[in-house]
Amino acid sequence: MSENGQTPLPVPAIVLPMQWTDTECFDAIISRDRRFDGKFFTCVKTTGIYCRPICPANKPLKKNCIFVASAAAAENSGFRPCFRCRPESAPGSPAWIGTRSTVSRALRLLASSGGQINGLPDFAARLGIGDRHLRRLFQQQLGASPKTVLQTERFRIARLMLAETSRPMAEIAYAAGFQSVRRFNDATKKAFGMSPTAFRRKVQKRCGGQTTSALKLTLSYRPPYGWDEMLSFLEYRALSGVEMVTARGYARTIRVNGSSGILQVHPIRKEYKVEAIFHLDKPAGLLESVQKIHDLFDLEASPDEISAVLRRDSFMASIIKGKPGLRIPGCWDIFGSCRGWPANQCPGCHHNSGPSGG
Numbered sequence: 001m002s003e004n005g006q007t008p009l010p011v012p013a014i015v016l017p018m019q020w021t022d023t024e025c026f027d028a029i030i031s032r033d034r035r036f037d038g039k040f041f042t043c044v045k046t047t048g049i050y051c052r053p054i055c056p057a058n059k060p061l062k063k064n065c066i067f068v069a070s071a072a073a074a075e076n077s078g079f080r081p082c083f084r085c086r087p088e089s090a091p092g093s094p095a096w097i098g099t100r101s102t103v104s105r106a107l108r109l110l111a112s113s114g115g116q117i118n119g120l121p122d123f124a125a126r127l128g129i130g131d132r133h134l135r136r137l138f139q140q141q142l143g144a145s146p147k148t149v150l151q152t153e154r155f156r157i158a159r160l161m162l163a164e165t166s167r168p169m170a171e172i173a174y175a176a177g178f179q180s181v182r183r184f185n186d187a188t189k190k191a192f193g194m195s196p197t198a199f200r201r202k203v204q205k206r207c208g209g210q211t212t213s214a215l216k217l218t219l220s221y222r223p224p225y226g227w228d229e230m231l232s233f234l235e236y237r238a239l240s241g242v243e244m245v246t247a248r249g250y251a252r253t254i255r256v257n258g259s260s261g262i263l264q265v266h267p268i269r270k271e272y273k274v275e276a277i278f279h280l281d282k283p284a285g286l287l288e289s290v291q292k293i294h295d296l297f298d299l300e301a302s303p304d305e306i307s308a309v310l311r312r313d314s315f316m317a318s319i320i321k322g323k324p325g326l327r328i329p330g331c332w333d334i335f336g337s338c339r340g341w342p343a344n345q346c347p348g349c350h351h352n353s354g355p356s357g358g
């Protein structure tokens with residue numbers, strides 16, 4: 001029996017390499033340490049739920065916790081996402097941190113292709129290895145197969161849309177990469193024990209039900225974040241007619257997987273989140289777009305670890321002093337990378353250099 005008198009749920013064993021010990025993970029969840037947000041998840045054996053380290057719910061006993069490196073590993077073992085901390089909105093793809101290069105490349109390829117792969121053998125061949133070897137690497141490093149990782153990513157997008165928008169089910173299924181609404185319904189019931197409609201009702205009730213008809217998603221990052229430097233960099237190099245930086249944030253035209261429209265990205269600084277608003281002719285390519293936002297704004301960075309390394313060098317230490325949370329701006333696409341980053345242009349330093357946009 002568990003501490004609350006209920007019979008513990010059956011939980012499959014999870015064998016996963018973790019970067020931290022159980023004690024370090026437990027200390028992180030007790031202090032709700034944002035530095036660890038998205039880097040591991042806590043599976044609670046007595047409830048069958050998995051959580052982010054920053055979850056505001058009452059903390060479980062340490063003996064009831066299993067710490068895993070990815071949401072895919074938690075879901076693969078039968079755990080369901082918590083309605084309080086909503087693991088789908090954790091800072092991006094923790095699985096990429098600490099994984100060896102082949103798995104990291106595979107995850108990047110999965111994300112950049114919007115989850116569209118022509119079978120595992122073909123996908124593995126693009127990475128220069130066999131599919132059995134790829135499956136083994138995923139199992140060793142992420143505790144889940146490539147298929148499960150991809151499915152978890154699809155659910156992540158679907159759950160974000162269910163929780164934060166009032167968009168119809170067919171659109172959500174399509175946007176998240178499911179082939180049909182029926183498949184989406186079946187997969188959701190199997191994974192979470194409830195239909196998408198029931199999930200939406202429950203999560204919106206728990207989260208205050210602030211939804212919108214716009215396609216608007218929020219993505220978290222680990223603080224601090226140097227927004228002034230990032231927006232200043234993007235503003236100076238904005239591609240005319242494509243990108244715009246305003247007092248609220250960033251906007252651009254996009255075309256992804258046959259879907260085109262406008263994307264707005266607004267930082268919500270006090271909540272360590274960005275709000276991404278899509279105005280698309282059809283909701284295709286959302287998985288890919290969300291990854292591009294992560295890349296463009298470097299949302300997956302761990303600023304504490306980066307500054308700890310940079311501070312070891314006196315020159316770099318003097319540059320980053322007083323500018324916490326500097327990020328490396330990414331590119332939306334290859335064309336965007338042509339805006340050019342000469343060596344004398346770094347975020348926040350554009351006054352030293354001439355124009356390079358376009």
Ligand SMILES: [Zn+2]
Nearest residue numbers: 051055082085
């Ligand atoms: Zn939680």
